[in-house]
Amino acid sequence: MIDKPPITFEVVARDGEARAGIMTTRRGTIETPVFMPVGTAGTVKGTRFEALEDELDVRIILGNTYHLWLRPGVDVIRECGGLHRFIGWQRALLTDSGGFQVWSLGALRKITEEGTQFRSHVDGSLQFLSPEVSMEVQAALGSDIVMAFDECAPGDAPPDISRQSMELTARWAKRSRATFDNLQSQALDAGRTQATEAVSGAPALFGIVQGGVHLDLRRESLLRTREIGFDGYAVGGLSVGEEKSVMWKVVSELMPELPANHPRYLMGVGTPEDLVEAVSHGIDMFDCVLPTRNGRTGQAFTSRGKVNVKNAQWALDTRPLDESCECAVCQRHSRAYLRHLYTAREMLASVLLTHHNLAFFLDTMRRVRQSIRSGDFTKFRQEFTEGLSAYEQEKALSSS
RNA sequence: UGGGUCGUAGCUCAAACGGGCAGAGCACCGCACUGUGAAUCCGGACCGUGAGGGUUCAACUCCCUUCGGCCCAC
Numbered sequence: 001m002i003d004k005p006p007i008t009f010e011v012v013a014r015d016g017e018a019r020a021g022i023m024t025t026r027r028g029t030i031e032t033p034v035f036m037p038v039g040t041a042g043t044v045k046g047t048r049f050e051a052l053e054d055e056l057d058v059r060i061i062l063g064n065t066y067h068l069w070l071r072p073g074v075d076v077i078r079e080c081g082g083l084h085r086f087i088g089w090q091r092a093l094l095t096d097s098g099g100f101q102v103w104s105l106g107a108l109r110k111i112t113e114e115g116t117q118f119r120s121h122v123d124g125s126l127q128f129l130s131p132e133v134s135m136e137v138q139a140a141l142g143s144d145i146v147m148a149f150d151e152c153a154p155g156d157a158p159p160d161i162s163r164q165s166m167e168l169t170a171r172w173a174k175r176s177r178a179t180f181d182n183l184q185s186q187a188l189d190a191g192r193t194q195a196t197e198a199v200s201g202a203p204a205l206f207g208i209v210q211g212g213v214h215l216d217l218r219r220e221s222l223l224r225t226r227e228i229g230f231d232g233y234a235v236g237g238l239s240v241g242e243e244k245s246v247m248w249k250v251v252s253e254l255m256p257e258l259p260a261n262h263p264r265y266l267m268g269v270g271t272p273e274d275l276v277e278a279v280s281h282g283i284d285m286f287d288c289v290l291p292t293r294n295g296r297t298g299q300a301f302t303s304r305g306k307v308n309v310k311n312a313q314w315a316l317d318t319r320p321l322d323e324s325c326e327c328a329v330c331q332r333h334s335r336a337y338l339r340h341l342y343t344a345r346e347m348l349a350s351v352l353l354t355h356h357n358l359a360f361f362l363d364t365m366r367r368v369r370q371s372i373r374s375g376d377f378t379k380f381r382q383e384f385t386e387g388l389s390a391y392e393q394e395k396a397l398s399s400s
Numbered sequence: 401u402g403g404g405u406c407g408u409a410g411c412u413c414a415a416a417c418g419g420g421c422a423g424a425g426c427a428c429c430g431c432a433c434u435g436u437g438a439a440u441c442c443g444g445a446c447c448g449u450g451a452g453g454g455u456u457c458a459a460c461u462c463c464c465u466u467c468g469g470c471c472c473a474c
Contacts, residue, residue, distance in 0.1 A: 040436050062435075100435040121437075147435075239434045267435040274434075289436045296438050312429065350438060
């Protein structure tokens, strides 16, 4: 059943390799390059959906197959009308397949050709996730962008391990594609069957390029992924312990070979400087836990570098986190107050820092898009990157 | 007023028996976190033992005096 394409993607401006585009999903339009906040368990931790929509204008967030599958479970979400209705979010959702948890929960799982057996981190029970199960779960969630089920090998994996992992990922990609198509042909997708508002069309399916730090494996993975054919292409298995220079080598070598008319997604990346660097290589989509996790644990990202809110030096500092930030937190609260909240273990500390960090990341991407459109990306990138090291330079100066 | 008992890091407590160079947790200070465990990890500073004296090569530990807390008698 082909109604309309799962997504459309149009590059509207280029500046070097960097590109600005417009992606249309069945749940709204997304300008790229885009940062997608991570909402693993059906919540972008520490935020209200009103803030995401109204204050931050977030167009798309992530959900996680593995985590939602374990809790609350597929039955609950299906009964409650799919993930969008369940959590109260009508904009786009991208769901990670659970493949990353194959890596991040390394000690709790066993991989076979068929799939991955997990020891649930929730209750210790044995659970089995495969390409088929992952596609079924993502269909039940009603995801708008479904990720293929992959295996993410460690960053320092030697060639033979990386090859095995890459080949397994390729076979799983084929099975993901087949199961996904089958489910769609039966319209078994909560995104269509449960939507209350006018949502039509199929979700998109993205493939994932693996291959670790080995360029030949990466190229082969890319070819095999392209061959299967996906709506978008992700690069996975980076920022998992390898040297940063290696990551950029892989990204810069791979980007020219990815289809230009499809969105490119660098999974799990990154810091503000990483985002801008990746954009310069032609990446369109990002997700990362840093703004939310580090916000929760007391670290703010600012235009002048990181601010560790816990530090005693802010105890009497009445300045906002970032004087050039227009977010609600910076408009209203001082560093001294935020430090107090954090030190007193008040939950508002995490909430406010998360909000600011997301605002900074989202605003950075807005400026990235704007600079690409106006042909000033290189200049923007240079100024932005210089700004990020301001605090470190001050520190170096005062200690020398 | 007697008798007993205790006093060690900011806090709670360790440092057998009959002396061997005082250490944990929390707090504090700082670091890390890249397809999320509000998880967690890592590092640092801080005490010379209530005070004074004595015995000893050596005292938180034994002796004397003193101060303070608690308990029991009166």
